[in-house]
Amino acid sequence: MIPETKTQESCLRIFGLRSRLIRKDDDICKALEDAFSENGISPQEGDIIVIAESALATAEGNIIPLADIVPSDSAINLAADCRLDPREAELIIREADYIFGGVSGAILTIKNGLLCPNAGIDNSNAPEGYVTLYPADPTKSAVRIRKAVSEKYGCNVGIIVADSRTQPLRLGCTGVALGAAGFLAVEDKRGEEDLYGRKMTITRIAVADNLATAAEIVMGETNASIPFALIRDSGIRMIPEESGIELIPTDQCLYFGSFRKGFRTSRERVKSII
Amino acid sequence: MIPETKTQESCLRIFGLRSRLIRKDDDICKALEDAFSENGISPQEGDIIVIAESALATAEGNIIPLADIVPSDSAINLAADCRLDPREAELIIREADYIFGGVSGAILTIKNGLLCPNAGIDNSNAPEGYVTLYPADPTKSAVRIRKAVSEKYGCNVGIIVADSRTQPLRLGCTGVALGAAGFLAVEDKRGEEDLYGRKMTITRIAVADNLATAAEIVMGETNASIPFALIRDSGIRMIPEESGIELIPTDQCLYFGSFRKGFRTSRERVKSII
Numbered sequence: 001m002i003p004e005t006k007t008q009e010s011c012l013r014i015f016g017l018r019s020r021l022i023r024k025d026d027d028i029c030k031a032l033e034d035a036f037s038e039n040g041i042s043p044q045e046g047d048i049i050v051i052a053e054s055a056l057a058t059a060e061g062n063i064i065p066l067a068d069i070v071p072s073d074s075a076i077n078l079a080a081d082c083r084l085d086p087r088e089a090e091l092i093i094r095e096a097d098y099i100f101g102g103v104s105g106a107i108l109t110i111k112n113g114l115l116c117p118n119a120g121i122d123n124s125n126a127p128e129g130y131v132t133l134y135p136a137d138p139t140k141s142a143v144r145i146r147k148a149v150s151e152k153y154g155c156n157v158g159i160i161v162a163d164s165r166t167q168p169l170r171l172g173c174t175g176v177a178l179g180a181a182g183f184l185a186v187e188d189k190r191g192e193e194d195l196y197g198r199k200m201t202i203t204r205i206a207v208a209d210n211l212a213t214a215a216e217i218v219m220g221e222t223n224a225s226i227p228f229a230l231i232r233d234s235g236i237r238m239i240p241e242e243s244g245i246e247l248i249p250t251d252q253c254l255y256f257g258s259f260r261k262g263f264r265t266s267r268e269r270v271k272s273i274i
Numbered sequence: 275m276i277p278e279t280k281t282q283e284s285c286l287r288i289f290g291l292r293s294r295l296i297r298k299d300d301d302i303c304k305a306l307e308d309a310f311s312e313n314g315i316s317p318q319e320g321d322i323i324v325i326a327e328s329a330l331a332t333a334e335g336n337i338i339p340l341a342d343i344v345p346s347d348s349a350i351n352l353a354a355d356c357r358l359d360p361r362e363a364e365l366i367i368r369e370a371d372y373i374f375g376g377v378s379g380a381i382l383t384i385k386n387g388l389l390c391p392n393a394g395i396d397n398s399n400a401p402e403g404y405v406t407l408y409p410a411d412p413t414k415s416a417v418r419i420r421k422a423v424s425e426k427y428g429c430n431v432g433i434i435v436a437d438s439r440t441q442p443l444r445l446g447c448t449g450v451a452l453g454a455a456g457f458l459a460v461e462d463k464r465g466e467e468d469l470y471g472r473k474m475t476i477t478r479i480a481v482a483d484n485l486a487t488a489a490e491i492v493m494g495e496t497n498a499s500i501p502f503a504l505i506r507d508s509g510i511r512m513i514p515e516e517s518g519i520e521l522i523p524t525d526q527c528l529y530f531g532s533f534r535k536g537f538r539t540s541r542e543r544v545k546s547i548i
Contacts, residue, residue: 012288012492021469101532103525108532115443117528124477125469164479167441167450168529169389171522172460172480174448174487176441186446195295195399195499203398205490206446213448214488216479217508218286225469234491248445251377254391255442258375258382259533 010233015041016218017228019055028059028141029148035228043149046238048158048231050215053178054125054132055227056141056161062133063126064091082107088121088131095119095133112138113247114178116165135161138179139244146181156238158182162212162219168255175213177245183207184237185245207236208245284507289315290492291502293329302333302415303422309502317423320512322432322505324489327452328399328406329501330415330435336407337400338365356381362395362405369393369407386412387521388452390439409435412453413518420455430512432456436486436493442529449487451519457481458511459519481510482519 017035022028032049036042043049057063071079071086072093079089082102089107093099096109096119106117111134114120120134135141138161146159159181164173177185185208191199215229250256291309296302306323310316317323331337340361345353349364356363356376363381367373370383370393380391385408388394394408409415412435420433433455438447451459459482465473489503524530 011290012488014286014288014488016285103528103531106528108528110443113443115529124472127470128472166522166528167480167483169384169387169522169524169527170450170480170483171520172478172483174480174483176444196401198398198402204446206441206444206448207491209441209444209446209448210487210491213484214286214288214491217481217484217488217510236491246445248440248443250443253443254377254380254382254440255389255529257377 012214012234013232014214014218015039015230015232016215016220016226017041017230018225019227021225022055022058022227024058024061024063026059028056029145029152031055031059032145032149032228033152036230041230043153043155043157043230044232045155046157046233047155048160048183048211048234048236049145049149050160050162050212050219050229050231051142051145052219052227053120053135053138053161053163054122056138057132057135058126060135060141062135063130064133065130067129078102078107084118085123088118088123091121091131091133092119095121112178114176116163116176120163120178134163134178139181139242140179142179142181143242150182156182156240158236158238160208160212160215162215164216173216175209175211175216177208177212180208180243180245182238182240183243184239185243187237211236286488286508287506288488288492289313289504289506290489290494290500291315291504292499293501295499296329296332296501298332298335298337300333302330303419303426305329305333306419306423306502307426310504315504317427317429317431317504318506319429320431320507321429322434322457322485322508322510323419323423324434324436324486324493324503324505325416325419326493326501327394327409327412327435327437328396330412331406331409332400334409334415336409337404338407339404341403352376352381358392359397362392362397365395365405365407366393369395386452388450390437390450394437394452408437408452413455413516414453416453416455417516424456430456430514432510432512434482434486434489436489438490447490449483449485449490451482451486454482454517454519456512456514457517458513459517461511485510 019035069087071090075090079086098110100108109119111119142159161179187205189203293309343361345360345364353360353363372384374382383393385393416433435453461479463477
């Protein structure tokens, strides 16, 4: 039997870190440092620090006044389709790598390999009349912040730049990692054995997304003023080199692979709703 | 400044609970009780207990010997398409509410409102020659287990029956709640104010999925023998009534709503890859 104290010590812990409001051109590393100090916690070896993308984007100056944006005809049509501000639709067209279509209030896009609403453009938690764009290069920022934190506190930490988004046919947002540094963002379990000694064939773990989602529980979405979280004793694999987040090719993705076939040949499938 | 001890106490904590191997017709409540005891931890008011669906399904006898299954012609074709065992494909056809299509090794389905691979049928962590189906009614089981745990330990707890699945265009699995009891599974933040005092319009939080995903960090996927996790001090809203998990209608789902339009009219969209 494992004594209670042992278990208590070895559990995973997540600390939400309150912060002053982060403004354009703030130093995100300084804001994080102040948050550690104000919350009475210091990073330790192996800690993972999760940073809300909106806070990072704001500090990096990636906020845009809508008044400066002149919407194109395409943007006006797209905005009418999806009940968005035409200037926001214009920014979505500029920022998105791909646009699939939308529902009321949101357009489904790909931005830097990530399937996300509105190309990451958000008018929540931005000053009146402004929207935040996604940070320009979240993994590059994660690498920079990791270096600063590791040097300042003398320990290796991992950094995640996190956003939240909905999942298909689910109500409500979960976390997603836009950028990562210092740990293995996707863990490959293929070849490991299951409970009955059989080799696993397709299992990988989305470690960075799981940590981003866990942090979301304490970070909140509205006026909670908790743009940072610290995850301790997660047991994940730290790596010294820049990790980034490995992506899956479209044709190997279960959803894209299946929807392509399913949408085209639905009547020939065994069962289908589309 | 908040003293460190205060912060340490108020953080969210997740305990992975090792367990003996759970077999067909085991009492899941007894197995859970034994795991609490063996891991030296007792449930407290407001704790959330996460149970791996494969463990629950096994205990509830929802495991099937493949030798008994005779595949239909449809199943044989589907299996050839997706490189699956034809008997497994036959079970997927029987279990799925809808089938969209598939990629190598997996078929995208809807089962009880959940978009999931292979209708929840899994040959990992099942005895040789067997597969596990999803538990018949995960929320009903969650309600039953919640009642048993709450009575035994004299405190209100929440229960989640959890699985893992991949996300669109992401590599690796994250958690998803198949069933829930005792807490608000989806929290509605609409009407709350953001950092700048503006009302949020579309934000909901997938609390149950977030907790299921956080638990996955400590539960593992392979031979870890950790079918249970206990989440403490999550700050989520407990509710006495049966909660279940609210779902989103297909036409309001960002992905389904957008893909339908996008796949049909891709050349007319502003940008599209499909």
